[in-house]
Amino acid sequence: MSVKSTLKRILPIGVFERIKRIANGRLSLYGMTLTQAHRFNKAYAKYDSTGICQIAARMTFFTHQIEKGLSHTNFRYGFGHKPLQYLKDAMEKYQHADASYESSVVYQSALAALHEYAVRHEGHEEEFAFARSLFPGNIWRAAAQAPVTCGGSLVITAESKLHNASLTFSELSENRHSVREYSSSPVSYEEIKPAIDCAMRTPSVCNRQPSRVKVILDPKQISSALQIQGGFGGYAMPPALILITADSRVFMTPQEHNEGFVDGGLFGMSLLLALEEKGLAACPLNTMFLPSADKATRKLLDIPDYENFVMYIAVGHFPDEIRTCRSTRRNSDDVICLIR
Numbered sequence: 001m002s003v004k005s006t007l008k009r010i011l012p013i014g015v016f017e018r019i020k021r022i023a024n025g026r027l028s029l030y031g032m033t034l035t036q037a038h039r040f041n042k043a044y045a046k047y048d049s050t051g052i053c054q055i056a057a058r059m060t061f062f063t064h065q066i067e068k069g070l071s072h073t074n075f076r077y078g079f080g081h082k083p084l085q086y087l088k089d090a091m092e093k094y095q096h097a098d099a100s101y102e103s104s105v106v107y108q109s110a111l112a113a114l115h116e117y118a119v120r121h122e123g124h125e126e127e128f129a130f131a132r133s134l135f136p137g138n139i140w141r142a143a144a145q146a147p148v149t150c151g152g153s154l155v156i157t158a159e160s161k162l163h164n165a166s167l168t169f170s171e172l173s174e175n176r177h178s179v180r181e182y183s184s185s186p187v188s189y190e191e192i193k194p195a196i197d198c199a200m201r202t203p204s205v206c207n208r209q210p211s212r213v214k215v216i217l218d219p220k221q222i223s224s225a226l227q228i229q230g231g232f233g234g235y236a237m238p239p240a241l242i243l244i245t246a247d248s249r250v251f252m253t254p255q256e257h258n259e260g261f262v263d264g265g266l267f268g269m270s271l272l273l274a275l276e277e278k279g280l281a282a283c284p285l286n287t288m289f290l291p292s293a294d295k296a297t298r299k300l301l302d303i304p305d306y307e308n309f310v311m312y313i314a315v316g317h318f319p320d321e322i323r324t325c326r327s328t329r330r331n332s333d334d335v336i337c338l339i340r
């Protein structure tokens with residue numbers, strides 16, 4: 001006989017129902033959270049992870065760091081010693097972990113970023129010396145062969161965005177890129193509001209619509225918020241900043257406790273595409289806060305405990321011409337598992 005049926009038989013019905021509620025409520029919430037933490041802890045890409053997936057993730061992360069450096073308007077010759085070292089480490093590990101590493105998009109992307117790093121340093125041998133000596137000659141030779149479209153930076157023009165409203169969904173998706181540097185013209189609430197209206201069509205679980213949106217136009221608040229956020233270093237402040245949070249009060253059971261991140265993430269994607277369609281440049285920014293940053297941001301922007309941070313989105317107008325990261329995507333075959 002199960003514990004449940006034994007308890008049901010021996011306890012008065014009121015007491016049994018209370019125990020059941022506690023077990024299915026708070027206990028299961030903490031239990032699920034611990035299980036989730038345990039699974040995450042076993043899987044995430046630590047420095048000494050040996051799995052292909054984790055090594056590839058670290059390679060992508062450090063490739064992205066290089067791409068960000070390559071796309072800065074104020075290009076800093078010789079940038080990125082640390083990311084280059086970590087990238088080298090990840091590339092070496094990947095060569096050992098994956099027999100077909102040479103054909104991997106992730107690896108090719110790293111090579112393409114390195115190639116652009118070398119090309120952009122032509123005539124700046126002194127600043128390039130560190131990177132040159134860090135990677136062996138065969139890597140630089142392979143980098144020179146990597147398709148340019150696989151990694152590095154690309155240039156976006158404001159003119160190319162003029163007809164965004166007439167693009168198909170595929171074209172809009174294909175041409176949207178995170179843009180981190182904006183023209184000097186301000187962005188008004190009236191320009192942003194139609195994009196938020198459009199994102200309101202985002203589906204959510206049982207249509208409970210947990211997403212909440214803060215539109216921050218005050219330069220001081222933007223600067224303080226992004227200083228705490230920490231992932232926008234080296235860029236001028238955007239003229240507008242949006243914060244998406246998820247309101248936990250719309251959820252009804254403990255197993256829904258992550259749903260706000262799902263619904264809020266979907267909302268964020270809709271909003272990014274809507275901003276793009278309306279000709280505004282944007283970049284999602286993480287709100288993966290440690291407790292001190294969480295607390296400071298809540299205080300700064302007056303965010304109640306019942307709202308969870310989902311993401312920021314920096315918004316501005318496209319400058320006439322701007323570089324950004326290519327952020328090459330893996331092939332869909334790499335992520336699809338077909339069950340039939």
Ligand SMILES: Cc1cc2nc3c(=O)[nH]c(=O)nc-3n(C[C@H](O)[C@H](O)[C@H](O)COP(=O)(O)O)c2cc1C
Binds near residue numbers: 064176178283287311
């Ligand atoms: C939730 C989320 C958080 C992100 N956080 C940051 C960030 O803190 N700083 C940053 O420069 N880019 C950030 N990005 C932008 C990613 O780097 C970018 O989306 C990715 O490289 C894909 O490139 P794309 O947006 O140009 O397609 C974030 C993106 C997402 C979706």
